Amino acid sequence: MSTNIDTEVQDQELIQKFLKDTTLFLGPDPEIIRDHRIMPRTPDEEECMDKYTDLNQISSIRDRLQSACEEGFEMVEQMGAAPGAKWGDIITGIYSASGDLTIGSAGGVLIFSALVHHPIKFIIKNWIEEHTVGVKEGDGFIHNDSRYGNVHNTDQSMILPVFHEGKLVCWAASTVHEGENGAIEPGGMPSMAETSFDEGLKMSPFKVVENYEIKRDILTFLQNSVREPKLQYEDMKVKLFACMRLEKRIKEVFETDGPDALTACLRYTNESVVKEVRNRISEWPDMTVRTQTIMDSTLRENALLKINLALTKKGDRLIFDFTGTSPELTNRAINTQLPGMKGMVGQAFMNHIWPDLPRGQAGLSPIEFVSQEGTLVDCSYEAPNSQSLMSIFHSFTVAQHATAKFLYSCPDKYTRVLAPWHNMINTFIWGGVNQHGEMLGNLCADLNGMGGGARMDRDGEHALAPIFATMADIGEQEMNEEEVPFLQLVSKKMTANTQAPGKYRGGMGYTMIASTKDSDQWGFMTTTQGSKVPTIQGLFGGYAGGSYPLCKVTDVDVYDVLLKNPEQFKHSIHETMNEQPFPDASYSTHHMGMGFDISKRGELYMISQGSGGGYGDPLERDPTYVIMDIEEGLISSDWAKKLYKVEFNDETFALDLEATEKLRADYRELRKQQGKPYAEFVKEHVKDTPPADIPFYGSWNRDLDTVYAGSINDKRDAKNPGPIYVTNPKDVRIGELEAELEAVRKQANIPATDTRK
Amino acid sequence: MKVLMTEYLRIDLETENWECRVCEHVVGSARGNYKEGLLVYKRDPEDIHPSIIDPDKYKFTFCPDKDWVSIYEFYCPSCGTQMEVEYTFPGHEPLFDMEVDVDALKEQWSHREEILEPVKGPNVLVDRTHGHNH
Numbered sequence: 074m075s076t077n078i079d080t081e082v083q084d085q086e087l088i089q090k091f092l093k094d095t096t097l098f099l100g101p102d103p104e105i106i107r108d109h110r111i112m113p114r115t116p117d118e119e120e121c122m123d124k125y126t127d128l129n130q131i132s133s134i135r136d137r138l139q140s141a142c143e144e145g146f147e148m149v150e151q152m153g154a155a156p157g158a159k160w161g162d163i164i165t166g167i168y169s170a171s172g173d174l175t176i177g178s179a180g181g182v183l184i185f186s187a188l189v190h191h192p193i194k195f196i197i198k199n200w201i202e203e204h205t206v207g208v209k210e211g212d213g214f215i216h217n218d219s220r221y222g223n224v225h226n227t228d229q230s231m232i233l234p235v236f237h238e239g240k241l242v243c244w245a246a247s248t249v250h251e252g253e254n255g256a257i258e259p260g261g262m263p264s265m266a267e268t269s270f271d272e273g274l275k276m277s278p279f280k281v282v283e284n285y286e287i288k289r290d291i292l293t294f295l296q297n298s299v300r301e302p303k304l305q306y307e308d309m310k311v312k313l314f315a316c317m318r319l320e321k322r323i324k325e326v327f328e329t330d331g332p333d334a335l336t337a338c339l340r341y342t343n344e345s346v347v348k349e350v351r352n353r354i355s356e357w358p359d360m361t362v363r364t365q366t367i368m369d370s371t372l373r374e375n376a377l378l379k380i381n382l383a384l385t386k387k388g389d390r391l392i393f394d395f396t397g398t399s400p401e402l403t404n405r406a407i408n409t410q411l412p413g414m415k416g417m418v419g420q421a422f423m424n425h426i427w428p429d430l431p432r433g434q435a436g437l438s439p440i441e442f443v444s445q446e447g448t449l450v451d452c453s454y455e456a457p458n459s460q461s462l463m464s465i466f467h468s469f470t471v472a473q474h475a476t477a478k479f480l481y482s483c484p485d486k487y488t489r490v491l492a493p494w495h496n497m498i499n500t501f502i503w504g505g506v507n508q509h510g511e512m513l514g515n516l517c518a519d520l521n522g523m524g525g526g527a528r529m530d531r532d533g534e535h536a537l538a539p540i541f542a543t544m545a546d547i548g549e550q551e552m553n554e555e556e557v558p559f560l561q562l563v564s565k566k567m568t569a570n571t572q573a574p575g576k577y578r579g580g581m582g583y584t585m586i587a588s589t590k591d592s593d594q595w596g597f598m599t600t601t602q603g604s605k606v607p608t609i610q611g612l613f614g615g616y617a618g619g620s621y622p623l624c625k626v627t628d629v630d631v632y633d634v635l636l637k638n639p640e641q642f643k644h645s646i647h648e649t650m651n652e653q654p655f656p657d658a659s660y661s662t663h664h665m666g667m668g669f670d671i672s673k674r675g676e677l678y679m680i681s682q683g684s685g686g687g688y689g690d691p692l693e694r695d696p697t698y699v700i701m702d703i704e705e706g707l708i709s710s711d712w713a714k715k716l717y718k719v720e721f722n723d724e725t726f727a728l729d730l731e732a733t734e735k736l737r738a739d740y741r742e743l744r745k746q747q748g749k750p751y752a753e754f755v756k757e758h759v760k761d762t763p764p765a766d767i768p769f770y771g772s773w774n775r776d777l778d779t780v781y782a783g784s785i786n787d788k789r790d791a792k793n794p795g796p797i798y799v800t801n802p803k804d805v806r807i808g809e810l811e812a813e814l815e816a817v818r819k820q821a822n823i824p825a826t827d828t829r830k
Numbered sequence: 831m832k833v834l835m836t837e838y839l840r841i842d843l844e845t846e847n848w849e850c851r852v853c854e855h856v857v858g859s860a861r862g863n864y865k866e867g868l869l870v871y872k873r874d875p876e877d878i879h880p881s882i883i884d885p886d887k888y889k890f891t892f893c894p895d896k897d898w899v900s901i902y903e904f905y906c907p908s909c910g911t912q913m914e915v916e917y918t919f920p921g922h923e924p925l926f927d928m929e930v931d932v933d934a935l936k937e938q939w940s941h942r943e944e945i946l947e948p949v950k951g952p953n954v955l956v957d958r959t960h961g962h963n964h
Binding site for chain 1: 869870879880882891900901911918920925928934935950
């Protein structure tokens, strides 16, 4: 006889089954994508851990799996067709049966470490029991939609389940920044996207491989949806074969140690990392550090948007609170899904704070996050996010800036205290028909050449690595030019006088001057912020880098100039723009959110990579370092004197240390005269509202309950800001011009040609 | 015991004060905002980030737009050391950037030896002066 409780359970199960059977759309699952923690220990894992307790064996298996991940990484890097693959914007990893990434390749884009577990968990939850799909040995699943857990949909993953005698033991996956994905602009990261439907392929996790073979019908559909069909095929194969190699290595462990030992190794590794992270957090001082960065552009128009962080450490808890951050812009591409923001914070730890820990999801697992849905760092399902890098990179910077203030006092450090890295992908995204008649859409690996932040005891390194991959390369320009119809006429030359000053200065960025040569169907995009406002902060009295615009020279064929009057060509942005050496050319500057722009042969597009942040008071900079920077062409003599207060002979660069000391002492006195007591300064400079004449988004001063939505008259509840639609900048411009025309007509008494409404 | 909190600031656990590490000046209570004990100056971005292209000809010049960003510099009122720089929105109040739980700090350091020079952590690079140099 059944009890009431039994009946209730049966009813509940029936309801659950009914809901499952009648779900019309398996969209992103909040239970999966809002949870970055490792899964609870399963009974199977418990049993395996009881059985295998020898730490030497666990360690040996882990090392073999790590080697396998490096091998897979190498395969993708060597064989991959996408520029991102060639230059390290990839990762390979091994995931537990529950989907937790345990071991990832040491190189590559480590943010993937914190993201690819989401689509695997989706597959586990939805496809294993689904009779029309299923998960079998030899299957492979593809995924790219960030709403199911990813950075942006230019990154494609191949996911392979690994079985032993019919039992799912773990997963292998490989992820590559592929570039092209069929979006409204080439290259996979459209800043013109106003809805998610403008962003190209949006692949929820689905099966694309059976019996270790790519299904040709699905492949053809995918190829037919993108501008680079050959690349789509080649890289799917490369990722599949990398996963198959991982599977082979995993099966070798099955042979030697057995699948249960491998399961124990994966679980033990993840749990050990979680424990170690808590121990390390405990060593930090208990406090709250507050910081913010300024986004100066939506990539379509300039605006001020705030990324706000209060980072609190208490005991062994570390809480990233992004309350007060700008609301999402519902028709702009710069929003990020929550996993992307968390992943990038994880990247800050894996790259710059605890690089000695295994590259896996566990490092981020014990860290807590607070964010509001409908904001730039936690956007809605509807909001486009193809340029999520913008808000993701700012999330990295606030994390890096805040953590440095915790780390300084710690007796045990795993890296040196570091000022924020440059955080924007100042590079050319390109597309069109190349000199071989092929359609292409991708980008220059110069995005990987961000300037490093200064450390507590040394200058930052120039153009070292992107914030998302410490070991990515900037590639060989000459190799690139074999496939694309443009040249970088100036490349890898440091942009003088753009350093972030400090006791130790930031590593600087380099100039890129690109010009199309061999195609009438070719164009460029640039997709970064920071042309009006620096995107980072300095540290402990050091400054941020400056701002970095786009400069263009049109109405010129510079290749003709190089043939006829080569002396007219200048090898720097400042000479070209200031001297205007080509008589009939047009010279202009722009913010760095240039939508896809068809270029003509010989026109110049000029940009610069950015500088990492400076560290410490510039008056403490070793004068010999100042001279070295002058000798290396990084800074001009006059500017060095002004910034660092050094005295030296202009011809011999011989330092006058006594005069330098006096200059610096005098300047310290000047500071004391110029500086105002805090309260007086606040009274004079601090306003109750944001600037009225600039669109501002985010919280103001200490009030975190309210956020502004583009106007001082549009205030919203920070917990539920609602959608914001920004007017097309072309419509704004048309409106301005119409108003101007109306005023001129009125003044000149010229009636409109058509007054009908 | 004194705890080195930043390049230029430390906390004296006995007096519970922020102090300047350069000149020993007492900045203020460690339970409060150290910035309130400093001098503040609003710096023109052009002083730090020069317009490397002509501002009379071009809208964007590599120099940040001072209508869009303010640079606050914080100095020790005693020795003039620049302890902190903040890039912020024009008119925004300076951030209370380090709100320390002093009681927890005391408890934490009751189990530690005093450190007089900051720990740098592992070295990963050769010094620039001994590296490749043309």
